[in-house]
Amino acid sequence: MLRNLILLGAVAGIFASIPAIYQRNPQAFDGMLRRVLTEEAPQTQHAAASVKHAPGRAETLLGRKVRIPSDGRGHYSAEFKLNGRTIHAMVDTGATFVAINESTARRIGLKLSQSDFRHRVDTANGTTAAAAGTIGNLQIGRIFVEEVQAVVLKDEALSGTLVGMSFLSRLSRFEMENGALLLEQ
Known part of the structure; x- marks a missing residue:
């Protein structure tokens, strides 16, 4: 006993x-x-x-790590959750903030008025009006960051979502490794 x-x-x-x-x-x-x-x-x-991981899909690793394979053009895109809503986004280390369009902002619950579009930002497509916003939480795999600064652009100025440095700088590291982008919190 x-x-x-x-x-x-x-x-x-x-x-x-x-x-x-x-x-x-x-x-x-x-x-x-x-x-x-x-x-x-x-x-x-x-x-x-x-069992092989599908190309173009983020792979959650042990701990708070995610590997995003590059696509044929060398871009890193995956499914992220913004305020709990699944949004396909491309990681852009050259973007200062997470950038979303008006439709995505409404979908994730950001309430904006036309008067909020008072900032001028330079994009790859030229200068456009933008609104400042905060995404309550942004998640990929087990990586979860709260209160992420974002810019909201008109739908005609931005067709997708860019995950920029306002998210990436809050991670412990991110680096390119063997044709993939490794994110770690």
């Missing part, structure tokens, strides 16, 4: 320490988990190896 109690205490202690170990060194934990998963039975390994 005492032996079972000691064993139970040891198992509980190990399970209780997992979150602390992960928080201190997520890379070591990631490596340890990958080693354990690759030591599975051969049929499980084969099944896992045959």
Whole structure:
């Protein structure tokens, strides 16, 4: 009976320490988990190896990391969540802010009036009117950032969504690696 109690205490202690170990060194934990998963039975390994990540889709990694593969033109685009709404967006390190159009702003719950479009911004397509706004939360995978500064442009000035430095600068790192963009919080 005492032996079972000691064993139970040891198992509980190990399970209780997992979150602390992960928080201190997520890379070591990631490596340890990958080693354990690759030591599975051969049929499980084969099944896992045959599943490939679809090109053009973000891949969530262990921890708060996401890998976005580049498309044929070398751009990095993926599905992000802005205020809980799924929006396809392109990462643009040359953009100071997250840039969205009026339609997207309405879709994610930003309330703007025409008088809010009082700022002039230079874009790749020329100078246009813009409104300043704040996105309550922006998420990709397990990366979650609150209160992200954004600019809202007229629909005719911007057809898509650009994720700029107002989001990227809030991450612990972002870098290009093996044809993909790695984001880490």
